Amino acid sequence: MAKLWGGRFTKETNKLVEEFTASIEFDQQLALEDIKGSLAHVQMLAECEIISLEEADTIKNGLETLKKKIENEELEYAVEHEDIHMNIEKHLIDEIGTVGGKLHTGRSRNDQVATDMHLYLKTKTTEIIQLVEQVQHSILVQSKANVDTILPGYTHLQRAQPISFAHHLMAYFWMFERDKERLVDSLKRVNVLPLGAGALAGTTFSINRERVAEILEFDSIYPNSMDAVSDRDFILEFLSIASIMMTHISRLSEEMVIWSSQEFGFIELDDSFCTGSSIMPQKKNPDVPELLRAKTGRTYGNLMGLLTVLKGLPLAYNKDMQEDKEGMFDTVKTLDGSLKLLAPMIETMTVNTGAMRKAVTEDYSNATDLADYLVTKGLPFREAHAIIGQIVLHAIQQKKYLLDLNLEVYQEFSPLFEEDIYEVLAPENVVAARNSTGGTGQTQVKKQIELAETKLKSVEKV
Known part of the structure; x- marks a missing residue:
């Protein structure tokens, strides 16, 4: 099957190359963002009279049809079309005819994919902020109930001074508060539009980038087209914030594992967040906090992976940058799942005030x-x-x-x-x-x- 970009080539792509370079297996997660960006782009093209209103309406209707198919999981993706952009464009042309090819006027996949990721992280960052607040709420619930509960405070994991259990828990509230502040601040960098930068040098068409930013609710646009298509700082920043947050989650998880051990007995986790042993019937294993500790490594790895990909890249776009997505998707999934489990696990844990009291009087x-x-x-x-x-x-x-x-x-x-x-x-x-x-x-x-x-x-x- 001929590629949409195949006019300059005399041979078909080697199948192994096709499979190795294709990103559709993972970047299909950007399908709705790709549609959203395209709808704004085609609206701008019509307003700037680069395409006719009739052509724009036809393209919009086609995109809306594809959007419904995506939402209903009815759209099929093909490796030979490489990525989410080319797959959607191919489906659009099949749906409305050759006029669908006019959608790509005045843009490149380089600024298109960057826009998709900005849109994706705008949504996911906002969702994660809300999940962090749920964790903070759970911490507050337990803290308000345990202001007068006393346990040993530790330094070097040796008993140091008696403290309020609420005070100990609230330390994590403020850690998550800083995480949340970092996420909120990062939206300043996420909320910048790259679309209209073209492949690297802009476009010869008289487009209106500010109008697209207005439609997509971006605060500003990249002032430099080369920076627009090559910038992945906003992803690095998200991965960095996520890594710091997972560090906090891991520290709290470690304490839960220790506190729930028989040697401490300070808390008991709800049965719904623990598992048993296939051989030892007495066991109640704190698998969830243990896995939360372990998954921290994934976020660190994703951050280091992208830092390494970007460290020696010349301007502007390079195929290396295809490696920016899987780590981002994985970190979003890891953070989302971790926070969703952490909040109810904190709120439902039983605090053994007697064990804490005994510990603080026997030291x-x-x-x-x-x-x-x-x-x-x-x-x-x-x-x-x-x-x-x-x-x-x-x-x-x-x-x-x-x-x-x-x-x-x-x-x-x-x-x-x-x-x-x-x-x-x-x-x-x-x-x-x-x-x-x-x-x-x-x-x-x-x-x-x-x-x-x-x-x-x-x-x-x-």
Whole structure:
């Protein structure tokens, strides 16, 4: 079958080359975007009197027919037509005749595919922002229910200081808030129209690129035609943001895996997000958070893959750039699925407050408060630190915790200790004492939650 571009060639394309270079297997995901861009393009061509109104109407009707077939999954794609653009153009010509060939006036597949990807990421970025907000909502639900739930906070995975479980969860809310802000900001770069740049140098036709941007609701157009067809920064930025977000998802997933282990027992994931063992009947495996951790590698790989593809490319378009799509599609799919699972998994998990309470009373994570106590009595912090270190060592040797030691023992190390140290050491008071802005004290955590709710509501209004 003759290619739509085959006039200059004397031989048919080698079948292996045809299969190797074709992108239709994956870029058919851009079918609706391709139709949308073409409808705007043909409208502009008619308004600029480059084609007649009658021709434009015929082409529009043909494109609308193909759009319905795409939506109903009735359109068939052929490898010999290489990509989504040529497949649609071939179907259009079959549908309305040779006038369909006028659709490609004043454009190239180079600016066409770039436009399709801009349109695709505009939609997907907006959808992902909404999914991030669902995760944030789930975090808020659990946080509001666990302001007074206390567990050990960790550094180096060693118990450090008692904290509110809500405070711990809210750390992830703010991570996702930054992810969301990055996505919102990236839309500035996504919302730039490349169509009308042609293959690389523009076109001889008197087109109106600004009009196409208006129809497609783009904020601006690329001012340089070569940059327009070769720019993939907007995809790199999306892949970078997605990789950072998957890092956050992975960190939270790791904690869920640890917390749900028998050794910790801080939470229990809902049965609907776990699986069993084919041999060990007692097992309840946290497969979902484990897979979320693993899928982070896919997003990293997709980012590194495209960076590598682009790093040495001369201007303008090169066939190498066909490799920009599969990683983008895969990352969108990975992020979409991960966020859709993460939100309900967080909201439905059971918090074992008893296990958390037991953990925070059977450690030395209140030691810093003893040091602060001595500081309030006038002792320099470094001296106080040394004294408390000796007390902790003594308690460990006696197989006791700080709350178990008698006042006489404390006073052997420093006469500054008084009966009120037991109030200072109580986990609730340890947490409440950290009332500095952004701290884990219950008052501050409640303020933090209020701020977070305000942010989500302001987004909903927009």
